[in-house]
Amino acid sequence: MAGPKTELLAPTAQGIARATDLICKGQLVAFPTETVYGLGALATDSMAVARVFEAKGRPSFNPLIVHVHSFDAAEKIGVFDDNARALANAFWPGPLTLVVPMKSAAGVADLVSAGLDTVAIRVPQQPLARDLLKAVGRPVAAPSANPSGRISPTEATHVIDGFEDGVIAAVLDGGPCAIGLESTILTTMPRAQLLRPGGLPVEAIEACLGHALETESSTGKITAPGQLASHYAPTTTVRLNAQNAEASEVMLGFGDVAGDLNLSPNGDLTEAAANLFGMLRALDAKGATAIAVAPIPTLGLGRAINDRLMRAAAPRGQA
Numbered sequence: 533m534a535g536p537k538t539e540l541l542a543p544t545a546q547g548i549a550r551a552t553d554l555i556c557k558g559q560l561v562a563f564p565t566e567t568v569y570g571l572g573a574l575a576t577d578s579m580a581v582a583r584v585f586e587a588k589g590r591p592s593f594n595p596l597i598v599h600v601h602s603f604d605a606a607e608k609i610g611v612f613d614d615n616a617r618a619l620a621n622a623f624w625p626g627p628l629t630l631v632v633p634m635k636s637a638a639g640v641a642d643l644v645s646a647g648l649d650t651v652a653i654r655v656p657q658q659p660l661a662r663d664l665l666k667a668v669g670r671p672v673a674a675p676s677a678n679p680s681g682r683i684s685p686t687e688a689t690h691v692i693d694g695f696e697d698g699v700i701a702a703v704l705d706g707g708p709c710a711i712g713l714e715s716t717i718l719t720t721m722p723r724a725q726l727l728r729p730g731g732l733p734v735e736a737i738e739a740c741l742g743h744a745l746e747t748e749s750s751t752g753k754i755t756a757p758g759q760l761a762s763h764y765a766p767t768t769t770v771r772l773n774a775q776n777a778e779a780s781e782v783m784l785g786f787g788d789v790a791g792d793l794n795l796s797p798n799g800d801l802t803e804a805a806a807n808l809f810g811m812l813r814a815l816d817a818k819g820a821t822a823i824a825v826a827p828i829p830t831l832g833l834g835r836a837i838n839d840r841l842m843r844a845a846a847p848r849g850q851a
C-alpha cells in the first residue's frame with residue numbers, strides 16, 4: 533500500500549492546512565498530541581479507518597480513540613452522564629479519554645469501535661492537534677502512531693522510523709510530546725472504572741469524583757484490549773526491578789540507580805514518563821539480550837510507567 537513519499541509537515545498554518553486536506557481526503561496523517569503522536573484518519577470514513585489498522589498491523593478487535601476539538605463535538609458522538617460531564621469539564625482539553633455509549637447518529641465508522649456500542653473520546657490539548665481538529669471539523673480516529681505492539685512515538689522521527697516510506701501520507705511535526713505517556717482511559721458507565729492508567733494521574737480523577745476508582749484488575753475482566761499484557765513491547769526482553777545490569781544487558785536507570793540511560797536522575801516521575809518511550813527505544817536499538825530497568829515507585833505517573841514496563845516485560849504472544 534506504499535504510495536508517494538511520506539511528507540514531513542512543518543508546525544505552521546501551511547502544514548496544518550496540508551494535514552487537514554489529506555485527512556479530509558481519507559489519507560493517514562500522524563499528528564502530535566501532548567501524550568504521544570496519533571495516526572489520524574477521518575473517523576466517519578471507514579476506508580480511512582481500515583487503512584489505520586492495515587498500516588499498524590493492528591489486531592482488528594482493538595478499537596480506536598476518537599479525537600475532537602471540543603466538548604460540544606464530543607456530545608454529538610457520545611452520551612455523557614453526570615460523572616462523564618464533570619470529568620470532561622475538569623480535564624478537557626487534556627490527557628483523558630472517556631469511554632461512553634455511542635450515539636446512533638454519530639456517523640462514526642463501526643470499525644472505529646470494533647463493533648462495540650461504546651466509543652472512546654478525547655479532546656487533546658496540544659495546540660497543533662487542536663488547530664488540526666478544528667480545521668477538519670469532523671471526528672478523527674487516531675491510535676498511537678506506531679506499528680502494533682511497538683513503543684508509542686513521542687517525536688516525529690519515531691513515527692517516520694516506524695513505517696515504510698509512503699504507508700502514511702504525512703507527519704505533522706510538533707517536536708517532542710510534553711507528557712510522553714498515552715492518555716488515561718476511563719469509563720463512567722455504569723460506574724467510574726479505570727481502563728488504562730496514563731498521563732492524567734488517577735489521584736486527580738479520584739479528587740474530581742470524590743471517591744476511589746475501581747480498576748480492571750479488581751474485576752478481572754478486560755474491557756480495553758490495550759490492557760492485554762504484551763501490547764507495548766520493545767523487541768528486546770525487559771527485566772524489571774533491577775539494581776544493576778548483567779554482562780549482556782543494557783540498563784535503564786531511575787534516581788540513584790544508575791544505568792546506560794536514566795529516566796530521571798532526580799527521581800522525578802513526570803520527567804521519567806516523558807523520557808520512557810524514547811529511552812526504551814534507544815536501548816532497544818543496542819541489540820542487548822535484555823533491558824534491565826531500575827525499580828520505579830508506584831505512585832502518580834509511576835503507576836502508568838510500571839504498567840507500560842510490565843507489559844514490555846510480559847512473555848510475548850499474549851496480545
Ligand code: TXA
Pocket residue numbers: 565567568569570571594595596597629631645648650651652654674675676677713714715716717727728755756757758759
Ligand atoms: O494518548 C492517547 O490515548 C493516544 C493519542 C494518540 O491520543 N492514543 C492511543 O490510542 O493511545 P491507542 O489506540 O494506542 O489506544 C487506545 C486504547 C486501546 O487500548 C483501545 O482498546 C481502547 O483505547 N479503546 C478504544 N475504544 C474503546 C472502547 N470503546 N472501549 C474500551 N476501550 C477502548
Ligand code: MG
Pocket residue numbers: 675676684
Ligand atoms: Mg497504542
